[in-house]
Amino acid sequence: xxxxxxxxxxxxxxxxxxxxxxxxxxxxxxxxxxxxxxxxxxxxxxxxxxxxxxxxxxxxxxxxxxxxxxxxxxxxxxxxxxxxxxxxxxxxxxxxxxxxxxxxxxxxxxx
Amino acid sequence: xxxxxxxxxxxxxxxxxxxxxxxxxxxxxxxxxxxxxxxxxxxxxxxxxxxxxxxxxxxxxxxxxxxxxxxxxxxxxxxxxxxxxxxxxxxxxxxxxxxxxxxxxxxxxxxx
Numbered sequence: 001x002x003x004x005x006x007x008x009x010x011x012x013x014x015x016x017x018x019x020x021x022x023x024x025x026x027x028x029x030x031x032x033x034x035x036x037x038x039x040x041x042x043x044x045x046x047x048x049x050x051x052x053x054x055x056x057x058x059x060x061x062x063x064x065x066x067x068x069x070x071x072x073x074x075x076x077x078x079x080x081x082x083x084x085x086x087x088x089x090x091x092x093x094x095x096x097x098x099x100x101x102x103x104x105x106x107x108x109x110x111x
Numbered sequence: 112x113x114x115x116x117x118x119x120x121x122x123x124x125x126x127x128x129x130x131x132x133x134x135x136x137x138x139x140x141x142x143x144x145x146x147x148x149x150x151x152x153x154x155x156x157x158x159x160x161x162x163x164x165x166x167x168x169x170x171x172x173x174x175x176x177x178x179x180x181x182x183x184x185x186x187x188x189x190x191x192x193x194x195x196x197x198x199x200x201x202x203x204x205x206x207x208x209x210x211x212x213x214x215x216x217x218x219x220x221x222x223x
Contacts, residue, residue: 097208
């Protein structure tokens with residue numbers, strides 16, 4: 001397909017791990033990104049992974065990349081109420097290196 | 112504080128009117144972008160500019176135009192607004208094309 005695919009909603013209990021999945025389209029994408037959008041705000045870069053890596057860990061965040069399946073995931077350990085937001089996966093496509101986003105996954109934290 | 116400034120913050124516009132959304136960055140980034148965000152559709156790229164003096168079309172360019180006369184400014188113009196252009200518009204920049212984006216706080220535009 002032509003679109004970056006993400007599930008639209010995810011509910012997780014506080015303290016559990018959240019896993020947000022993404023399927024991207026361009027196998028030559030140099031970087032893959034995760035952005036976070038809190039209510040009423042713009043997007044902020046959360047983390048990224050270079051295409052020659054399989055995994056990247058940054059404190060509570062773990063990014064896994066499966067290039068064969070063009071699958072990217074973001075794991076948030078010990079999910080907190082402050083993690084409630086929309087999470088966007090993004091890839092680089094085309095010869096002009098345009099950055100294209102998925103539709104976003106809304107993470108809802110249950111008490 | 113370095114960053115991206117968008118103006119106005121919000122606007123209600125009558126259909127058929129012309130409107131320019133302003134975007135200025137002070138980070139000396141080469142690449143700049145305009146996205147629109149709509150419920151259920153995520154962010155879609157409208158136009159982009161990889162360096163001053165050049166522009167390119169994104170996923171949804173129709174009804175919009177841009178210019179990049181200098182490094183800092185990247186205005187987005189709606190020549191004749193239509194209700195389907197009601198959206199939240201985000202300007203973004205990156206040091207060079209393909210690197211991580213810095214976003215402005217957005218302009219909420221309603222076309223009636």
